[in-house]
Amino acid sequence: MLSKVECKLIKGDIVCFITNNNDIHAIGLLGVLAAGGVYCSLPRHTTQTEISSNMMTIKPTILIGNSDNFTLLTKMGQQFDCIKTILLLNEFCANKLHIKSQSIERALELIRDNDIELPVMSGLSDMATLVMSSGSSGTPKAIIRTNRNLLAIVAITQHPEICPLRADDIMLSTGFNHMCGQRSLFSSLTSGAQLVVWGDDHSNEAIFDGIHDMNVTNIFTVPTELNFLIKNQHKYNKTYLKTLRDVFCGGAFLSQHIYQQIYLEIIMTVAKM
DSSP states (O other): OOOOOOOOOOOOOOEEEOOSSSSHHHHHHHHHHHTTOEEEEEOOTTOOHHHHHHHHHOOEEEEEETTTTTHHHHHHHOOOOOEEEEEOOOHHHHHTTOOOOOOOHHOOOOOOOOOOOOOOOOOOOSHHHHHHEEOTSSOOOEEEEHHHHHHHHHHHHHSSTTTOOOOTTEEOOOOTTTTHHHHHHHHHHHTOOOEOOOOSSSOOHHHHHHHHHOOOEEEEEEEEEEEHHHTTGGGGGGGTTTEEEEEESSSSSHHHHHHIIIIIIOOOSSBBO
């Protein structure tokens, strides 16, 4: 992650990413945690009103943006005293804006000063990430995840009877602003598996085409995508997702009827679901 001089990141600082999902974002997430910071993320297409509302809830000290929202985030930095640093995700964004603003990608190429011993030691009860709720029942709320929560999630999902990820497996990750996307990243790293990271702009069709094209073996999905698969099963034969072995579903209750339709009629080769 960025050095103390460049980023002024200190233990407990909240770093909010409002950008697309990619490898630099994943490395930045890990860097924030290694430096003792608190990771938070909002979808790239979050509106100005939503960002402003979330800033009052999150109170971040560092914002990470892209070429689409950097100007807006700069204005946010003038409105909220808690924000001390605004960075771009990568050099592509900086070049697109024709500015020399600091980016996470550029910082990764620099020699880091040894002024901070990494990883920064923190307690199990210390806050590690903030996950914003959907706001379906009102104003979105920041859900705190401690180090203990993250370790427990990884331990549970690495259990051989739940998610036996192996080094030759390929895990599909959703957005890092979702806990399931973060869990996919941590589990893949722990097991040595490969990780497919989807950007923000994707359709249900693209997800299933990606599973087929990239030989994905494990996914963490939501009922919406599974329902899409049922409604459009005529487009997918029973061998289209032949590499898929483990399917995890979260976010809402999955009825027995949907489960049977998917397992028996579509994903015949899935071992566990």
